Amino acid sequence: MSSSSILELRGISKTFASTTALSPLDLDIERGSFVSIVGPSGCGKSTLFNILSGLIQPDNGSISLEDQNVIGATGHVGYMLQKDLLVPWRTVLGNITLGARLKGKVGPEDKEQAMGFAQKYGLGEFLHHYPSALSGGMRQRVALMRTLATNHQLLLLDEPFGALDAQTRFEMQQWLLQVWRDTQRTVLFITHDVDEAVFLSDRVLVMSPRPGRVVDDLRVDLPRPRTLDTLVSPAFTDLKSRVLHQLHRERGA
Amino acid sequence: MTKKKLLLNIFGPILSVVVLLGLWQAIVVWGNVAPYIAPKPWDAIRAVTSNWSTLAPLTWWTIKETIYGYLVGAFLGAFLGVVLNKIPLMQRVLYPLLILTQAIPIIALAPPLVMILGFGVMPKVVIVAWIVFFPVTVSVLDGLNHVDKDLMTLAKVFGANSMRRFVVLEMPAAITQLFSGLKIGATYAVTGAIIGELAASSGSSLALYQRSASGSLDAAGVYGTTLLMTAIGIIWFLLVVGAEYLATPWQRRSTARQWRRGAKPVLTNN
Incomplete structure (x- = not known):
């Protein structure tokens, strides 16, 4: 494991009945980073969270969180x-x-x-x-x-902000970034909202269903702190368009 | 609760009782109702107060039967609710039995109880508990079955064991439901005690006092005893409501009461 990784997944997979919820997944999450996961429902992002939180066991693979094997154990993530x-x-x-x-x-x-x-x-x-x-x-x-x-x-x-109105949501996003910066935690963030994913993250993972897998892994190098101006910058729009195209290509659109 | 609302909550019920008594008075006086059919309300009340030395110990017995039976029923009911929720198999095994207990006409329960327990306070306590436990069981079970599944999942992710999940989350989550069962039970409790006294008293009791008043065409005594029994039931119900009020502050307040100096509670308008 590289010293900067807090979380390391190797070959994690999960099948429910005959549906492959998650096909073998390798993933390294850097300590202190903000990583978003976007994808349509059924792409395995909730399964991934349930495995990481210890609610369900993967069929295969290993998870190392701060150099501890945490498969099937709860009480180690927020x-x-x-x-x-x-x-x-x-x-x-x-x-x-x-x-x-x-x-x-x-x-x-x-x-x-x-x-x-x-x-x-x-x-x-x-x-x-x-x-x-x-x-x-x-x-x-x-x-x-x-x-x-x-x-x-x-x-x-x-x-976390899925049920809030747009105005409140934007305030909450900025607030979350402040909390994240202050507390230096590592965040894995599921969202349907591509703007939200790009705005918040260092890295965006795009997932796709049947079988659930990561189809794209983007670095977001937009300067921080991020503000309203970030949302209208060309670099933001480029990244957003790449994510959107990835999502829609995967849906066959 | 605002002051205005509080006053309304206190004087509203008093007003409706006064109106009811006034109506009763009017019917008896203007309808020329014979005194052996219905007394004036005041005469009924006086029949209680003037015989208070006789009635007081009987009233005390009825109160004791009610409270003992209620407490037994409430605890048993809550316990069964938890058992049914925690052990799914028990829902199949116990639930039909629980329905059966409530299908037995409660009056028909008294004679066998007298055979088993005699004429003392026990059969009355059993009858009260018998009536009270059922709504409590149903409400506790319902409350526990409706605890937010996601909240329980969250607690699991936080690493809480099932005992902690129960004590910290499920028990308090079911408390509102618990009290709705307790309140239903409270209204039935005195009825249970009186049924017990009617069917399983050898010596003196409120129920037998009323029966003998009825035998001697003492309408004031009969009505007065009914009022007395009703009063016991109402007071018990109010005590349970008071307990609910104290146990669930979050349902009426926006802030927790701070016992430290200088902290001011904020009241909501509901």
């Missing part, structure tokens, strides 16, 4: 979905520390860390609010804080 999955009976603070509670007791250092995150990322005034009092964007922030608070180096984000 994980976030489109649904914020905040629990209504816990406050913002209680939701951010949910990971610690699920592993045992919430200690003072867990609380301190959670309060630190909340204060730094605009939730400081809402620590003792119940989720029902928060807007959709704020709820997703809390969900991301909860993911960060598990203190895993690798974060799996599965369309």
Whole structure:
């Protein structure tokens, strides 16, 4: 394994009944990078996430996360979905520390860390609010804080902003980039939105179904920090058009 | 809840009870109803207060039967709900039995219970528990079955074992449902105690007191006892509602209560 890789997949494959959800996949993810995965439904991206998070076992292959074999084991990645999955009976603070509670007791250092995150990322005034009092964007922030608070180096984000309106979504994307830069985590990000993938990432993986596989692997060398101007730059448009063509070629369009 | 809403919540029910009593009074007075058919409401209430020294110990017994039976039924009901949810096989084995328990006419249950348990407090407790456990089981089972699957998946990914998932997520998630079962049970609990007293009392009880009042055409005593029994049921129901209020602050507040100095709670308008 190269020293800069945090995650190394070798020959990972998965078949359900007679459908090849994921054909043998090799993948190296660089420590601290932001990698997006785009592709139509059935392309195996959710299967890949389920394998990485330990929910399902691959049929073959090996996964090495920070030099540990993690096949079939849970509790080693941060994980976030489109649904914020905040629990209504816990406050913002209680939701951010949910990971610690699920592993045992919430200690003072867990609380301190959670309060630190909340204060730094605009939730400081809402620590003792119940989720029902928060807007959709704020709820997703809390969900991301909860993911960060598990203190895993690798974060799996599965369309986290898919349910937000365009305006909020853009704010959240910039906010996510700030959090990512500050905390130096490694992010794997599933999305349907090609703009989102290119805007956020260092690297975009394009996947295709039947059998699920990676058909393109693009470096995104757009300068950071990325802003509104990034979205209208020619380089952005070029990358976006390449991804779109890849996606549509694969669909036979 | 705003102040206005709070006042409405308190005075609304009082107003409707007063109107009801007024209607009763009007029918009895203007309809020339004979006193052995229906007393005036005030006479019914006085029949209770003037005989309070006799009624107080009987009332206390009924309250005890209700509370004991209710607690047994509630815990048993919640436990069964969890068992049915956690052990799918049990749904096949136990569910038909549970339906069977509720198909037995509750009055027909009393004679065998007297044979087994005698005339003491036990058969009444069993009857109350018998009635109360079922809605609690059904509601807890329903609550547990509807816990967000994705939330449970998330907890698994976070590395939580099944015990932690249950305590931290499933139990609190089912609490709203639990209370709807508890409230239904609360309205039935006193009914169960009185049925038990009617069918399984040898000495004195509220139910027998009413029966003897009926035998001597003491309408005020009969109606008064009914009011007394109803009051027990209502008070118990309100206590359960109060427990729900305390146990589920997130359903009415936007912030958690902070016990530290200087922190102000924010009230929502609902």
